[in-house]
Amino acid sequence: MRGTGDDAAVVRARGLAVTSVDAVVQDVHFRLGGGGLSPYEVGARALASALSDLAAMGAEPGEAYAVLGIPAAFSQDSAVELVAGMRGVARTAGTSILGGDVVAAPALFVAVTVVGWADAEHELIGRDGARPGDVVGITGELGGAAATLAVAEGRAPGSAAGAPAGEIALRLREGRALAAAGAHAMIDLSDGIATDAAHLGRASGVSVCIDVNALPVHPEAERAAIAAGRPPWWLAATGGEDYELCFCVAPRDRGRAERAVAGVGATAVTWVGEVASGPAGAVLSDERGAVAGIEGYEHRW
Amino acid sequence: MRGTGDDAAVVRARGLAVTSVDAVVQDVHFRLGGGGLSPYEVGARALASALSDLAAMGAEPGEAYAVLGIPAAFSQDSAVELVAGMRGVARTAGTSILGGDVVAAPALFVAVTVVGWADAEHELIGRDGARPGDVVGITGELGGAAATLAVAEGRAPGSAAGAPAGEIALRLREGRALAAAGAHAMIDLSDGIATDAAHLGRASGVSVCIDVNALPVHPEAERAAIAAGRPPWWLAATGGEDYELCFCVAPRDRGRAERAVAGVGATAVTWVGEVASGPAGAVLSDERGAVAGIEGYEHRW
Numbered sequence: 001m002r003g004t005g006d007d008a009a010v011v012r013a014r015g016l017a018v019t020s021v022d023a024v025v026q027d028v029h030f031r032l033g034g035g036g037l038s039p040y041e042v043g044a045r046a047l048a049s050a051l052s053d054l055a056a057m058g059a060e061p062g063e064a065y066a067v068l069g070i071p072a073a074f075s076q077d078s079a080v081e082l083v084a085g086m087r088g089v090a091r092t093a094g095t096s097i098l099g100g101d102v103v104a105a106p107a108l109f110v111a112v113t114v115v116g117w118a119d120a121e122h123e124l125i126g127r128d129g130a131r132p133g134d135v136v137g138i139t140g141e142l143g144g145a146a147a148t149l150a151v152a153e154g155r156a157p158g159s160a161a162g163a164p165a166g167e168i169a170l171r172l173r174e175g176r177a178l179a180a181a182g183a184h185a186m187i188d189l190s191d192g193i194a195t196d197a198a199h200l201g202r203a204s205g206v207s208v209c210i211d212v213n214a215l216p217v218h219p220e221a222e223r224a225a226i227a228a229g230r231p232p233w234w235l236a237a238t239g240g241e242d243y244e245l246c247f248c249v250a251p252r253d254r255g256r257a258e259r260a261v262a263g264v265g266a267t268a269v270t271w272v273g274e275v276a277s278g279p280a281g282a283v284l285s286d287e288r289g290a291v292a293g294i295e296g297y298e299h300r301w
Numbered sequence: 302m303r304g305t306g307d308d309a310a311v312v313r314a315r316g317l318a319v320t321s322v323d324a325v326v327q328d329v330h331f332r333l334g335g336g337g338l339s340p341y342e343v344g345a346r347a348l349a350s351a352l353s354d355l356a357a358m359g360a361e362p363g364e365a366y367a368v369l370g371i372p373a374a375f376s377q378d379s380a381v382e383l384v385a386g387m388r389g390v391a392r393t394a395g396t397s398i399l400g401g402d403v404v405a406a407p408a409l410f411v412a413v414t415v416v417g418w419a420d421a422e423h424e425l426i427g428r429d430g431a432r433p434g435d436v437v438g439i440t441g442e443l444g445g446a447a448a449t450l451a452v453a454e455g456r457a458p459g460s461a462a463g464a465p466a467g468e469i470a471l472r473l474r475e476g477r478a479l480a481a482a483g484a485h486a487m488i489d490l491s492d493g494i495a496t497d498a499a500h501l502g503r504a505s506g507v508s509v510c511i512d513v514n515a516l517p518v519h520p521e522a523e524r525a526a527i528a529a530g531r532p533p534w535w536l537a538a539t540g541g542e543d544y545e546l547c548f549c550v551a552p553r554d555r556g557r558a559e560r561a562v563a564g565v566g567a568t569a570v571t572w573v574g575e576v577a578s579g580p581a582g583a584v585l586s587d588e589r590g591a592v593a594g595i596e597g598y599e600h601r602w
Contacts, residue, residue, distance in 0.1 A: 007321055007353075007354035007355075007357050007358060007428070007488070007489065008319045008320055008321035008354045008355060008358050008360065008417070009319070009320050009321075010317055010318070010319050010320075010358070010419075010422075010425060011317065011318050011320070012316070012317060012318075013314035013315060013316060013317060013318045013418075014314060015313070015314060016311055016312065016313060016314060017311070017312050017313075017314045017318060017416070018309045018310070018311050019309055019310050019311075019312070019364070019366060019399070019400065019414075019416070020308055020309035020310075020400070021366045021367075021368055021400055021401050021402050021414060022402055023368040023370065023402045023404050023412065024404070025370060025404050025405065025406045025407075027407075028404060028405045028406065029404070052308075053308035053309045054308075054309060056308050056309075057308060057309050057311070059309065063320070065320060065322045065414060066322075067322055067324040067368070067412040069324065069326060069370075069410060098320070099320065099321070099322055100322050101322050101323055101324045101412070103324050103325070103326050103329060103330070103410075104326065104329045105326045105329065105408065105410060106326075106328075106407045106408045107406065107407045107408075109370060109404075109406060109410065111324065111368040111402070111412040113320075113322060113366060113414040115318070115320070115416075116309070117314070118311075121311075124311060127308070187308070188308065
């Protein structure tokens, strides 16, 4: 590997390169300070968001490259803190930040490119392979990030200290394990399952049917939803940034998928629905039938 | 290769991946419209600038990924034009734009990641291998981009129609040929040779000595420099964005380097100096001795 003094970083490759690009902009995707994010959180989430795409593909994380657009009012200490946030996530994920570019900009932005690797195509998984009859599983719990935001913005009771830690749990090992366990399709829940299940359904040409009452709701998300006069599953279905995985497997592979996820960590799988032939997209239902108007949640921190 | 509907793009890899990231921001690196750039030019130059880093390493261009930050006032037609500019350069360079992200932003920005490939380390070249005694060569002519800018901004005579076409000549094949011909060090002239030769000298721990009177000056650059009351080589030494290559080879490999470049296109090599032991950096001299105060030209379109 050549030093970073060169124009480009050089790394030894494996069979397949898996590349994802993600960008966030101040006052579009997040706000800084006050009820918003710290520079550390901005850096951590920008990298986590890109790495989560690799998790959803079943790729092994390799290298990361970051472009920072820094406004005049953003102090050098803040920039150092932002990079520390990226490095923290990189360390957890086993990836290295190998290069990038720092430019002046009117508002803070972070554009991250992550490269993952796989030895062969069958190790990887897309959004487009779901089949009618598949069952739909989810890793971990949903709504924690949205609950943190609701508390920070004063829309739900709780104190900053009482809110979920906002620790970013990436499902990189779980993603690879699920791909190896025969999952047909997978997506990370960056925009919330109401939106992301529809992406998966459209890419696969199937109808992904989710029972909102079966969703694994984070306790804080349930509390915040009820305080806001919404059903308990509301934030879990519509909140983004949880970075859990939603996947589809044949019913006979249900146990295999559970064991695959349990084999790499402490995360559990929850079964939340099934795949049907029908209009390509997703249908979320509660005990009274289909819930309308919750897709299209705007991606926001 | 998987479809672009997925979270990440998948490509078959070769031995070594060479990755470069570059970003430009409106009103920092370029201005739009009027005396500034068209959306087409912004897109073209953003990609060219990143690809030029691959040329300087001797890597074969592979894939490109782009993040576009789009302000509200930037029309959809303009965005389409910007992407067309990127596609035009991609086509010429033999690269594919495989993915990216489009986000709202307070000012236009373009962040480009390019990935190049090589089969083995010896095919690649850095900035850090120049040795005392080497001769310093340059591909093509310098100052054309700076002359175009000077005319557009009314600082030099000429009309928009009379200015150089602003066509971006990337030296990807020349870079690979020079690496194969035994060049010790190479850099692309994105910031102008006054700045870039110093980068190369510092990385190599040598003094790169350039005779400014030997520089291959673009005819329009000579005209614009003289009109501005500067020596004829001024814009060629200080102007950026030419994307020509500056390289160092052993004197005995001079002919080999010339043949290597001639073998892949119509570009000529000009010998402009030599490498000495001495303070790490670059010294530009004219007939009266060292020229002071021209390094540190600010990268600007």
